[in-house]
Structures are given as structure tokens and as C-alpha cells.
Amino acid sequence: MYSYPKECYKILESFSQSASNLTMCSILNARPVRLCEKCVDHYVCFRNKYQELLKTVVNGTSCRSVFMSHDRLNVVLQYHDSISAVWEQGNCNNCFNWTDNKPAIKNDINHFIKLFNDTMNCFSNNYDPENNNTVCEKCMQFYLQLDSFYATLSADSMGLDSVCMDIVDSMNATRSIWSKTFNCCKLRRSPEIVFLSSAGVIALLPLIFYISVRYCGPIRDLPQVLKQSRIKQTILRSINSREA
Numbered sequence: 485m486y487s488y489p490k491e492c493y494k495i496l497e498s499f500s501q502s503a504s505n506l507t508m509c510s511i512l513n514a515r516p517v518r519l520c521e522k523c524v525d526h527y528v529c530f531r532n533k534y535q536e537l538l539k540t541v542v543n544g545t546s547c548r549s550v551f552m553s554h555d556r557l558n559v560v561l562q563y564h565d566s567i568s569a570v571w572e573q574g575n576c577n578n579c580f581n582w583t584d585n586k587p588a589i590k591n592d593i594n595h596f597i598k599l600f601n602d603t604m605n606c607f608s609n610n611y612d613p614e615n616n617n618t619v620c621e622k623c624m625q626f627y628l629q630l631d632s633f634y635a636t637l638s639a640d641s642m643g644l645d646s647v648c649m650d651i652v653d654s655m656n657a658t659r660s661i662w663s664k665t666f667n668c669c670k671l672r673r674s675p676e677i678v679f680l681s682s683a684g685v686i687a688l689l690p691l692i693f694y695i696s697v698r699y700c701g702p703i704r705d706l707p708q709v710l711k712q713s714r715i716k717q718t719i720l721r722s723i724n725s726r727e728a
Contacts, residue, residue, distance in 0.1 A: 488550050489542035496551060496560070499533040502504035504532045510570055512541050517653035524587050527571055532585075534564055574649035592637060593651065596693055599630040607661065627662055630655070643680035 510524035533553045537560070540547045571577075580587035606623040634655045638647045663669045 489545055489547070490549035491542045492537075492540065492545070492550050495533065495537050495540055495547055496643075499530075499537050499560075501531040502526065502533045503563060506567060510567075516657060517649050519570070520574060520579045520648045520650040521589075524576070524580065527576070528585070528587065530567065536599070542615075575646060575705075576648050578646055579648035579650060593648070596630075596633060596637070596651055596654075599626070599633055600658065602626050603630045603658060607666075616666045616668065619666050624668070627658070630658060 506523060506526040506529075509526045510519045513519040513522045537551065538548045552558060555559075562607070562673065579589060579593050583588055584590075603623065603626040607619055608627045610619045610622045612618045634647075638645055
């Protein structure tokens with residue numbers, strides 16, 4: 485019943501293919517999360533095709549007017565927004581510097597990846613199923629460097645405010661391996677026990693002082709002295725009265 489430009493349908497077909505490619509890539513890189521790094525080319529294509537669909541006009545007919553805002557389903561817009569939401573919620577754009585709409589991985593992200601790989605290699609090379617202390621001792625410096633650098637990437641300690649999800653997931657995985665798999669956090673328990681014990685003793689000093697003064701000092705002896713003096717006085721009075 486309607487004659488729409490074939491060029492619009494070709495663009496729509498390309499857009500649907502780019503949406504499919506980005507969706508598949510995102511799912512395949514969902515665990516561990518690497519969709520920002522692995523799917524950026526698909527995202528660029530998806531974004532460009534959508535913009536082309538919005539802006540193309542053929543013989544006075546806008547492709548946008550053909551495929552969007554005609555019914556309550558608004559399929560093209562809905563799928564675009566839902567696919568884009570995954571990318572945006574992962575802060576994926578923050579992994580890259582964008583020049584002329586072309587992505588280049590940021591220097592600090594590259595540095596984090598290097599530290600992460602060094603740490604993972606240390607874990608792998610020093611893993612001993614019978615003795616986790618080997619990993620803890622030899623990889624401590626690698627882990628601390630990685631953790632400290634990650635803290636500089638965001639004001640939020642979890643990195644959820646701005647750090648792209650690939651990096652957040654890598655750091656979370658590293659912390660889990662360090663603390664749960666290798667149980668390396670136990671190396672910090674001794675200093676913590678000493679600190680807590682010292683704090684407890686200091687907190688108890690006022691109570692100890694009060695008890696010592698109350699029960700061990702001159703104040704405790706004073707009533708007893710008075711009591712003994714009164715007994716002596718009573719005895720002396722009895723003796724004197726008998727002698728009289």
C-alpha cells in the first residue's frame with residue numbers, strides 16, 4: 485500500500501545486522517566482562533548505522549519517518565535503546581579516547597591491563613596447591629601496585645561511577661582470587677590483632693585505675709583503720725572501768 489525508498493530498507497537491514505553482531509558479542513563476552521574491549525568495533529558500527537538511519541533523506545522522504553514513531557511498539561527505537569543501555573551501564577565509553585568518533589584505549593587503561601596481566605602471571609607462575617603462602621609472599625607487590633593504581637581511576641572505591649566495566653570486573657576478580665582462593669589477607673591478621681589488643685588495653689586502663697584505687701589503695705584501708713581504733717578504745721575503756 486505504501487512506497488518507501490529502497491535505500492531506507494537497505495540501511496535498516498545494515499542496522500539490524502549491526503545490532504545482531506553487537507548483541508552476540510556482548511553475550512559472548514559477558515563473563516569475564518570484556519564487552520567494552522572486544523565489542524567496541526561492533527558498537528561503533530551499530531551507532532553509525534543508527535545515525536545513518538536517522539539522518540538519511542531520499543527524494544524528500546526521511547528514513548526516520550518511515551520506521552520510527554508510527555506505533556506504540558516503536559521497534560527500532562526500543563531495540564536501539566535496550567542494546568545501547570548495556571554499553572552505557574558498563575561505562576564502556578570511558579575505556580576509550582574518542583577522536584573523530586574513533587576509539588583509542590586510554591593510557592591509564594592500558595597501564596591497568598599491564599599491571600593486571602603481571603599480577604595474573606605471578607599468580608600462575610607461583611601457584612602451589614599445598615602452600616598458598618608462596619603466592620602471597622611473591623605476588624604481594626604486584627597485587628598492591630594493581631590495587632593502588634585502580635584506586636586512582638575513580639573517586640568511588642568500587643569504580644562504579646566512571647570506570648568501564650571491563651576494568652571493574654578484572655579488579656573484582658583479582659581481589660576475589662587474592663582473598664578467597666589464596667587467602668592472602670590472613671597476612672594482615674597479625675598486625676590487626678596486635679592493634680586491636682593494644683586498643684583494648686588502652687580502653688581498659690581507666691577502669692583498671694578506678695578498681696585499683698577503689699579496692700587496693702588507702703581509701704580501702706581507711707574504714708578498717710577506724711574500725712580497729714574504735715575496738716581498741718572500747719577494750720581500753722573496759723579495762724579502765726574494771727580497774728576502777
